Amino acid sequence: TSAEFFREVGPVGRTVQGTARYTLKALPGYGGTVKLDFVDGNIVSITDGTEPVAWSHRDDVLRIQVPHPEALEIVWEVTNPRAGLYFTGPTAESPKRQHMAWTQCQDEDGHFFFPCHDHPNDKHAWSIRLEAPEGYTLLSNGQPGDAGTDDGWAYALFEQPEPMPAYLFTAVAAKLSV
Numbered sequence: 001t002s003a004e005f006f007r008e009v010g011p012v013g014r015t016v017q018g019t020a021r022y023t024l025k026a027l028p029g030y031g032g033t034v035k036l037d038f039v040d041g042n043i044v045s046i047t048d049g050t051e052p053v054a055w056s057h058r059d060d061v062l063r064i065q066v067p068h069p070e071a072l073e074i075v076w077e078v079t080n081p082r083a084g085l086y087f088t089g090p091t092a093e094s095p096k097r098q099h100m101a102w103t104q105c106q107d108e109d110g111h112f113f114f115p116c117h118d119h120p121n122d123k124h125a126w127s128i129r130l131e132a133p134e135g136y137t138l139l140s141n142g143q144p145g146d147a148g149t150d151d152g153w154a155y156a157l158f159e160q161p162e163p164m165p166a167y168l169f170t171a172v173a174a175k176l177s178v
Contacts, residue, residue: 008131008153009173011099014080014087020115021049024069034064034072037111037118041078049073062115074115084109085171100174101132110166123163131155132173139172 008017024034039060046055046064049071055064064072080087089099103110111118130138131153138147142160149155 009101009171011087011101011132011136011173012089014101015077016081016085016101016113017077018075018114020072020074020076022072022074024072026069030069032065032067034066034069036062036064036074036115037108038062038076038115039112040081041076041113041115043115044075044077045073046075047073060111076115078113081113084112098175100136100172102172102174103170105169106167108167110169114169116166116169118166120165120167123165125163126158126160126169128158128160128169128171129155130158130171130173135175136173137176139170141168141170 008015010016037060038057043055043057043062046053048066048069053064053066053072055062057063062074066072078085084105085101085103087099087101088097090097107120108118110116126141128140128142130140132138134149134152134154136154138154138156140156140158141164142158145157145159147154147156
């Protein structure tokens with residue numbers, strides 16, 4: 001498999017909205033259901049790349065019914081996940097503390113904020129596009145690609161061609177001095 005992740009990170013609102021595009025190849029004996037780990041989010045839609053597909057989300061597992069898996073597109077949103085993606089900002093003790101978002105997914109905390117196979121032995125290549133409000137620095141795994149601003153949003157693309165597990169996924173949206 002390979003995957004593309006995500007879209008808008010909102011450090012002030014403690015939100016992430018994402019689109020995961022998976023390229024799949026079924027193994028012999030595939031039974032018609034793709035299972036992904038996903039805990040704290042809301043699924044907006046799932047398609048096979050063009051048409052909606054049947055799915056259910058219970059017991060922290062997203063089950064997607066697709067007879068011939070070649071592609072899946074999952075649109076989701078999460079607000080203030082329990083683990084994996086962390087937000088910081090002003091507090092009573094530090095009222096000038098900046099808003100930022102950053103990940104720490106080890107060992108199996110990625111599935112708290114994005115649908116994935118969240119097991120250390122499952123690896124795949126990634127293409128990661130991050131977006132955050134303009135003025136934020138965006139960092140992630142892999143080789144940096146296209147970056148810029150569009151309609152008040154900063155964006156940056158990162159290519160991670162070497163397969164890696166979900167726990168190594170990294171995303172940072174912060175106002176940094178570089």
